[in-house]
Amino acid sequence: MIAAVERSASEIDDLDTLVRLHWLRVFRFALASLRDPDAAGSVAQDCFLRAYRSRERFRGECSTEAWLMRIAVNLIRDYGRNRRLQFWKRAQASAIDLGAAGQWVPDGGASPESGAIAKQQLAAVWNAAGGLPERQRTVFLLRFVEDMDLLEIAAATGMKEGTVKVHLFRALQAVRERMGRSQ
């Protein structure tokens, strides 16, 4: 435990290492949340700068990743609030990005029918995730994109584990409902 805390502290002291190890994950989470690559890049950069500047306050109570994700969650929330003022810009960006990302299906030698069904399901999840309330979306993305367990999500969001479960359950219900309608 002590070794892990020391490792985390030294990791945070070295900005290069911090960026190299965690940039992709923070960027990915920001991209999935905001659906705007430029905004995701800005959020990721702010996240690492904030983390580095406030590294004195990191006491190793959670992993470096959870700590970074917590900063990213706050930044994305703030960004989302500011972005509500730019409704048209957001609407345009979301439409473009969803079109590019929602069509991706891996080449697995599947038949045209199953490929079409997969695309349909994928689009349904994208749409459902985009329509989720902020907290539900955050929890959903951390669980099903970042593969974080409930305790890690609780650490990253500052919620209790039970609250995380409730948000996750509601998010899944919304996704299932959307998937059902798309069939």
Next chain:
Amino acid sequence: MSQHLSSREVSQWMIGERTPQQEQHVRQCPECGAELARMEAALALFRGSVRHWSSRQVRIPRPLAPTRGSRGYPARPLPLRWALVAAALLVLAAVPIYRNVQDRQRQAEIARADALLLEQVDAEVSRAVPRPMEPLVKLVSWDFSATDGSDENRRDTTRNEEIR
């Protein structure tokens, strides 16, 4: 457990909340197994598409600009920084010394020019007659003793007496 999993139970299953009875039912029920598999596949597709998209969009930046003097991330190696500080101090110390030397030289030049000018003025003032009239003085008897006591005038008087 004979009934199929409800929509709520499927969502709870996906979170990880499941009872042993539900697990046993899913093992035996192809319909519930298919429903769970469909849900898991859709979420895996979503994960894959987000990861694929982000890997295409990501641009890992060059090291972000470090804060000077920050802990654990010095802007430059320590000896180099000290050398730069010492050089800056040397330059700062040398500037007043150089200015002082220049001022002294300028003052000395001014003093020298003033002294020369004063010497010229003294020489002009001490003459009894202007320089162009000096040959005439030699020809004319002139008594300077009452007017001027300078050495030159005395010499001229003596010379006039001799001529006489």
